[in-house]
Amino acid sequence: PEHEEEDNFRIIFPLSEQVTEQVTEQVTEQVTEQVTEQVERKNRIIKFCHNPRSTSEIMAHLGLKHREYFRSKILQPLLEEGILILTIPHTPRSPKQKYYTRKKK
DSSP states (O other): OEEOSSSOEEOOOOOOHHHHHHHHHHHHHHHHHHHHHHHHHHHHHHHHTTSOBOHHHHHHHHTOOOHHHIIIIIIHHHHHTTSEEESSTTOTTOTTOOEEEOOOO
16 A cells, blocks of 8 residues: 555556456457347347338347347437338337338349
8 A cells, every 4th residue: 555645555566468468358259249139139030120110020020129229229229220111111119010121233
């Protein structure tokens, strides 16, 4: 411990290079797994939506339950990228709304 002031002490734990490398490897592995999972999920949606599907159908196919998470983090980005298309574009929040995969040209 290092003495700073009258009643204050500071303990410094130096990190070894081994600890830094280990943490870097773990974080890299976690990020890689997350990206792989996202890509696989995206591909599953693309294949599943060759026929128009409702929000509930897509969520059930993926095993998801939280609708707002699905809409904001999964569905909206796919719509913005043009990967999915609305069956009723003039009424995006229609209860009859379905989504389908854009055909490749």
